[in-house]
Amino acid sequence: MSGRGGHIEIKNVSKIFARPDLNSTLVALEGVDMEVRPSEFISIVGTSGCGKSTLLRIIAGLEAATFGGVFCDGEPILRANPKRGLVFQENSLFPWLTVRGNIAFGLHATGKYRENAGLADRLISLVGLSEFANSYPHQLSGGMRQRVSLIRALAVSPDVLLLDEPLGALDSFTRMNIQDELLKLWRENGNTMILITHDVDEAIYLSGRIYIMSPRPGRISGEITLPMSYPRNRSSSDFVEVRNRILKKLNFAREEREDYNL
Amino acid sequence: MNEKTASATSGAMHLMSEANVQSRAPTLWELRQIEAAPKSKSRLAADRAVAALPLVMGVLVIAQYKKAPNAGNAVATDTYAYFIALLASAVLAMLVASFFSKKAYARLLEKAPLYTAGFLLFALYDYATLKTGILPLPYFPWPDRILNGIYEDRALLLDCIKNSLILLFSGYFAGVAAGLATGLSSGLSARVRYWVMPLIQILGPIPSTTWLPIILIVASSLFGGSVFLIALGVWYPVTMSSMTGVLNIPKVNFEVARTLGASRARMLFKVALPAAMPNIFQGLTQGMSVACTALMVAEMMGVESGLGWYINWQRGWAEFAKMYGAVIVICITFTVVNFALKLIKRRVLRWQEERAD
Ligand SMILES: Nc1ncnc2c1ncn2[C@@H]1O[C@H](COP(=O)(O)OP(=O)(O)O)[C@@H](O)[C@H]1O
Numbered sequence A: 001m002s003g004r005g006g007h008i009e010i011k012n013v014s015k016i017f018a019r020p021d022l023n024s025t026l027v028a029l030e031g032v033d034m035e036v037r038p039s040e041f042i043s044i045v046g047t048s049g050c051g052k053s054t055l056l057r058i059i060a061g062l063e064a065a066t067f068g069g070v071f072c073d074g075e076p077i078l079r080a081n082p083k084r085g086l087v088f089q090e091n092s093l094f095p096w097l098t099v100r101g102n103i104a105f106g107l108h109a110t111g112k113y114r115e116n117a118g119l120a121d122r123l124i125s126l127v128g129l130s131e132f133a134n135s136y137p138h139q140l141s142g143g144m145r146q147r148v149s150l151i152r153a154l155a156v157s158p159d160v161l162l163l164d165e166p167l168g169a170l171d172s173f174t175r176m177n178i179q180d181e182l183l184k185l186w187r188e189n190g191n192t193m194i195l196i197t198h199d200v201d202e203a204i205y206l207s208g209r210i211y212i213m214s215p216r217p218g219r220i221s222g223e224i225t226l227p228m229s230y231p232r233n234r235s236s237s238d239f240v241e242v243r244n245r246i247l248k249k250l251n252f253a254r255e256e257r258e259d260y261n262l
Numbered sequence B: 001m002n003e004k005t006a007s008a009t010s011g012a013m014h015l016m017s018e019a020n021v022q023s024r025a026p027t028l029w030e031l032r033q034i035e036a037a038p039k040s041k042s043r044l045a046a047d048r049a050v051a052a053l054p055l056v057m058g059v060l061v062i063a064q065y066k067k068a069p070n071a072g073n074a075v076a077t078d079t080y081a082y083f084i085a086l087l088a089s090a091v092l093a094m095l096v097a098s099f100f101s102k103k104a105y106a107r108l109l110e111k112a113p114l115y116t117a118g119f120l121l122f123a124l125y126d127y128a129t130l131k132t133g134i135l136p137l138p139y140f141p142w143p144d145r146i147l148n149g150i151y152e153d154r155a156l157l158l159d160c161i162k163n164s165l166i167l168l169f170s171g172y173f174a175g176v177a178a179g180l181a182t183g184l185s186s187g188l189s190a191r192v193r194y195w196v197m198p199l200i201q202i203l204g205p206i207p208s209t210t211w212l213p214i215i216l217i218v219a220s221s222l223f224g225g226s227v228f229l230i231a232l233g234v235w236y237p238v239t240m241s242s243m244t245g246v247l248n249i250p251k252v253n254f255e256v257a258r259t260l261g262a263s264r265a266r267m268l269f270k271v272a273l274p275a276a277m278p279n280i281f282q283g284l285t286q287g288m289s290v291a292c293t294a295l296m297v298a299e300m301m302g303v304e305s306g307l308g309w310y311i312n313w314q315r316g317w318a319e320f321a322k323m324y325g326a327v328i329v330i331c332i333t334f335t336v337v338n339f340a341l342k343l344i345k346r347r348v349l350r351w352q353e354e355r356a357d
């Protein structure tokens, strides 16, 4: 690991959305505290609607926190920056660009294209898509598209890679394959990784630490550190035990929410 | 680590083979062949006859023209015969090709009734004018006269085509540039939209040719005035389509561009513009038809050159054959222009999923 990952600090962040149509507001995040150290791989799990995407978008700089502070390497995050790459769930490729064009976009935008001649093609062959370098996104399968999204974000060598359920729409075979590729890329590059997933196994397989979020309002309700070494065995007793612990916590979070509703 | 690499590539292999199957799938044409019900022997023979029909009809048209007596003392040259012969040899070429390529045969079969009807129409018109005079001169010149009229004035007509195209494209490109500027900027910025929208709502419904009488008086040069007129007509649809195009771009495109470090200029030219292209081309096509209309009106009412002027000028001499000739030349010119636009569109939008047209 080259250890050039970014350091993310989230201090007491709340996000309140305006709901002009309902003439009301919605508390999406409340008092979120989180720290991700350089080159760490962490996951965030939680039921849908608990504010995971919102949190990630705030870290990316696409959304501003209503209260609290968000910092990258000690500096407040004010806007999007290629230092923090973002991979969306699906269909975020530019449909008018080929695979190579999509990957080169960030290199051109950051002025790194010249000095990185051939990087796009190297990344493409790294994920086994050389034959499709000149294909347009609609000609690819869902798994191929997500691979391209991934290396498009990696091409500009971000310090932090933010992944918003990047494999959520894929079948389980493809998902496991890309999980291995993800691990490999992370171990080679040492970026800080923040992965959102609703797949508990995926979180355990990949990350060193897992944050559990609970909904309404979205907040951190648990944190689990995983000391197991890579590669991890999905059927080992450690793995199964951690899975049960997390599922219990998630369930607890849900019951708590039901209590609120009463 | 090696294990990991292996499993990663095998994952990619799995996906590649999946796509290879897709690319080896039958083309639309092959699928039609597979799905088509087998035809009976008599049906196949009938198809052969249908394929030959246009050629037979073409020869008949020439035979009628050359052999049947003309009404009164009407004189006719060989120009028309050559013209029909040219069309007939095109059909002949298709017929020959159909023996070598199944695809060419299918295409000829599909078009054969249409071509036959076309030749039939020529024969009927020739019969009604030159042969019998049922449709009288000077309003109904026979095709030979029209063709000779075009040939006689060919130098002038070429010049007119050139002048028309210069005027058309000067106005068109000016309108497209202005339309893209207002459309894209109002699509991207609510503040620009605030000021541009009322302008569009007031100016939009006015046909641009309405301004012609005013422009004829105010403009210092007729050419400049006409360029403005055409540009105004093109501006509106291009503005509307590019604005709608930008407003409909999924937000994720801009967000991705931002996280990849795109500047504002890159956001405009490398994201907003290409993403809005499908819409913009609707405006470009619509704008072209508006431009052609405005061109004709401008040339007929003021500008002293171009095809619109020519047709009007020949009216002054009651040269009906040449007026019809001009109509044909105009039709061909605009068809070519629109075809070129369609080719450009297909090239620019090749990233779109193919749709059945
Ligand atoms: N732009 C927005 N405007 C209003 N409400 C929003 C907006 N974005 C998200 N929300 C709301 O915030 C909550 C959290 O959303 P999100 O972060 O997408 O959840 P998750 O990713 O965990 O499924 C949801 O209730 C959602 O409806």
Ligand SMILES: [Mg+2]
Residues within 6 Å of the ligand: A052, A053, A054
């Ligand atoms: Mg989400």
